[in-house]
Amino acid sequence: MINLLLHLEVGESNGVMNLTIVDHHDKIYWSDKLSEGKNVVELDVDTPNKLVFNLSGKNNRRDTILDKSTGKILKDKFIKITSVEINGKPLNKNVVAKMFVLHTESKEQINSSFWGFNGSVDFDLPYADALDLHLTNLE
Amino acid sequence: MKLLITSVPWTDTESPLLAPALLKGMCMARGINTVAIDCNQEVLHFIKTTFEKQDLKILQEFFYNGIKIFDHKKVRSVIDYIVERILSYDPTHVALSLLTYTSKIACEWICFRLRQKAPHVKIIIGGAGIFNTLESKQNIAETLLQQKQIDFYIKGDGDVSLPDLVLKESAPREVHGVNSVEWKQVPDLNRSPFPDYSDYNMDLYENMSIGIVGSRGCVRRCTFCDIHEHWKKYQWRTAEDIFQELLWHYEKTKVTKFKFQDSLINGNQIEFRKLMKLLAEHNKKNTDEQLKWSSFFIFRPQTQMPEQDWIDISKSAYQLTVGIESINEQVRFHMGKKFTNEDMHYCFDMCAKYNIPCHMLLIVGYVTDTEQTHKETMQWFQSNKHYAPNPIGSVSLGGTLGILPGTELYRRKDELGIQLKDELFDHKWSIEKTANTPSVRLKWSAEQTLACKNAGFNVTSMTDNHLLMEQMMK
Numbered sequence: 185m186i187n188l189l190l191h192l193e194v195g196e197s198n199g200v201m202n203l204t205i206v207d208h209h210d211k212i213y214w215s216d217k218l219s220e221g222k223n224v225v226e227l228d229v230d231t232p233n234k235l236v237f238n239l240s241g242k243n244n245r246r247d248t249i250l251d252k253s254t255g256k257i258l259k260d261k262f263i264k265i266t267s268v269e270i271n272g273k274p275l276n277k278n279v280v281a282k283m284f285v286l287h288t289e290s291k292e293q294i295n296s297s298f299w300g301f302n303g304s305v306d307f308d309l310p311y312a313d314a315l316d317l318h319l320t321n322l323e
Numbered sequence: 324m325k326l327l328i329t330s331v332p333w334t335d336t337e338s339p340l341l342a343p344a345l346l347k348g349m350c351m352a353r354g355i356n357t358v359a360i361d362c363n364q365e366v367l368h369f370i371k372t373t374f375e376k377q378d379l380k381i382l383q384e385f386f387y388n389g390i391k392i393f394d395h396k397k398v399r400s401v402i403d404y405i406v407e408r409i410l411s412y413d414p415t416h417v418a419l420s421l422l423t424y425t426s427k428i429a430c431e432w433i434c435f436r437l438r439q440k441a442p443h444v445k446i447i448i449g450g451a452g453i454f455n456t457l458e459s460k461q462n463i464a465e466t467l468l469q470q471k472q473i474d475f476y477i478k479g480d481g482d483v484s485l486p487d488l489v490l491k492e493s494a495p496r497e498v499h500g501v502n503s504v505e506w507k508q509v510p511d512l513n514r515s516p517f518p519d520y521s522d523y524n525m526d527l528y529e530n531m532s533i534g535i536v537g538s539r540g541c542v543r544r545c546t547f548c549d550i551h552e553h554w555k556k557y558q559w560r561t562a563e564d565i566f567q568e569l570l571w572h573y574e575k576t577k578v579t580k581f582k583f584q585d586s587l588i589n590g591n592q593i594e595f596r597k598l599m600k601l602l603a604e605h606n607k608k609n610t611d612e613q614l615k616w617s618s619f620f621i622f623r624p625q626t627q628m629p630e631q632d633w634i635d636i637s638k639s640a641y642q643l644t645v646g647i648e649s650i651n652e653q654v655r656f657h658m659g660k661k662f663t664n665e666d667m668h669y670c671f672d673m674c675a676k677y678n679i680p681c682h683m684l685l686i687v688g689y690v691t692d693t694e695q696t697h698k699e700t701m702q703w704f705q706s707n708k709h710y711a712p713n714p715i716g717s718v719s720l721g722g723t724l725g726i727l728p729g730t731e732l733y734r735r736k737d738e739l740g741i742q743l744k745d746e747l748f749d750h751k752w753s754i755e756k757t758a759n760t761p762s763v764r765l766k767w768s769a770e771q772t773l774a775c776k777n778a779g780f781n782v783t784s785m786t787d788n789h790l791l792m793e794q795m796m797k
Contacts, residue, residue: 271435271438271439272438272470272471272472273435273470273472274470313399314435314439315399315402315432315435315436315439316395316396316399318432318435319395319398319399319432320395322389322391323391
């Protein structure tokens with residue numbers, strides 16, 4: 185068992201995205217509502233394990249608001265992982281930025297810690313031991 | 324309450340590390356139940372006896388600079404070995420001593436593992452290794468404190484601060500140097516409790532010598548050295564105090580070889596002469612139990628070190644490690660070394676005459692070095708081969724010059740035209756005007772090493788120098 189702390193930044197546009205976290209035994213670890221801005225999700229996870237982050241509630245046409253003249257995003261519904269801590273120790277930020285792959289509903293794969301589409305993200309925790317998980321996630 | 328103090332890998336040495344023993348002496352004198360072990364040496368032994376030969380280098384590279392190509396299971400087993408050794412003493416407090424920056428990575432993972440295995444144990448870290456320099460505000464200690472991986476860190480001398488902290492844990496702010504960048508140098512090194520090595524496994528050391536602190540700081544201000552960032556004031560112990568400690572260790576351990584950890588043993592000439600007289604007298608009376616020492620040593624002009632001094636030194640010294648640093652006199656004076664080539668030859672001649680072995684330190688690629696001074700150095704080895712092996716038993720050319728933060732060279736880098744290519748790697752710098760670049764310095768190093776060997780000198784090199792130079796090639 186490890187203690188996992190996920191630091192999230194949540195963007196609001198017609199509400200926020202829904203996040204549920206389950207493992208491959210369908211055990212539900214998280215299904216609470218997120219709020220706009222910074223959120224911290226704390227989980228005690230049985231390891232080894234594979235978590236699945238299910239993302240829903242976004243309508244791309246409606247929830248991503250662009251400035252039509254510049255193309256800049258004015259408002260968006262998204263979840264961004266800013267930090268991952270295992271047993272109180274953060275993983276390297278560069279590793280976190282590269283470690284997640286979002287599988288979108290339209291079958292695209294996006295390698296990013298910024299999630300702006302509905303879909304699912306796998307988070308593989310292949311070792312039981314927190315030290316192993318850290319040592320295998322050094323940049 | 325039980326305090327466990329240990330060194331932290333990685334220090335490439337065959338001798339016992341002093342700090343845990345020194346701190347144990349201080350803590351015991353204050354009534355704290357203390358154990359001091361040298362995990363650095365225990366780990367080196369563990370790795371050598373557990374893994375293949377090539378693993379030693381890979382593990383060392385990981386612990387030195389966090390190289391990411393490694394077998395994480397082997398790293399984990401090293402961390403677990405250390406943590407199990409620590410927890411086998413069932414301590415309430417653990418103090419980790421980081422000798423240099425090369426202890427940082429091991430420290431980080433030891434703390435993490437300790438927190439997991441024994442969350443109730445208070446973790447304290449200290450030593451020069453927790454900072455790039457003691458002036459630096461950025462340090463691993465502050466990061467680990469914020470992450471709650473440690474409870475306290477100590478900046479500066481732990482001699483007083485560590486026992487104070489353990490005894491006044493509920494009021495750490497009252498203790499100098501705790502969780503703070505401010506600290507006070509210990510006012511007097513004399514009459515302190517002696518280092519206690521009784522918990523060390525003495526069978527592990529190839530070089531069975533005991534570390535001694537005779538002074539702190541330095542009387543010189545060499546431009547490449549950051550010692551004054553650590554100890555602003557030069558402090559020394561009396562000859563009598565040091566001599567009593569040597570006798571005490573001999574009585575306790577029967578060890579007769581002592582290694583001074585000072586920047587130089589002969590900073591205070593008066594006390595140094597007294598110590599040489601005391602040792603000479605002792606060794607004359609106890610021919611089967613002669614006490615011998617080695618130390619860093621500075622060469623001085625003949626007027627300051629007449630022949631009688633060398634006669635006295637010869638009665639007890641088994642090696643002088645001398646920072647000659649440059650063969651070229653102008654380069655050496657630029658460094659802040661205050662002896663001429665004439666002085667240097669006088670000292671070597673005296674050492675040869677009285678059979679005092681010297682380990683000669685040189686820096687390849689100082690900021691004022693040029694192709695001309697490089698050639699002069701190679702020629703010097705050839706012209707002075709009569710110094711090999713007496714008195715120059717060995718020569719170390721180091722890993723070429725690093726521009727360390729906190730040094731005069733670092734402060735004057737713009738004036739000297741030094742361009743630092745990587746703030747995190749002290750050896751990657753260039754001076755365009757004189758074509759003094761990493762690749763040129765590596766070439767000089769290889770050629771000087773060859774010239775030195777061809778002239779018959781024994782060239783020694785530590786593994787960390789190889790790692791540095793490999794990194795320079797990248």
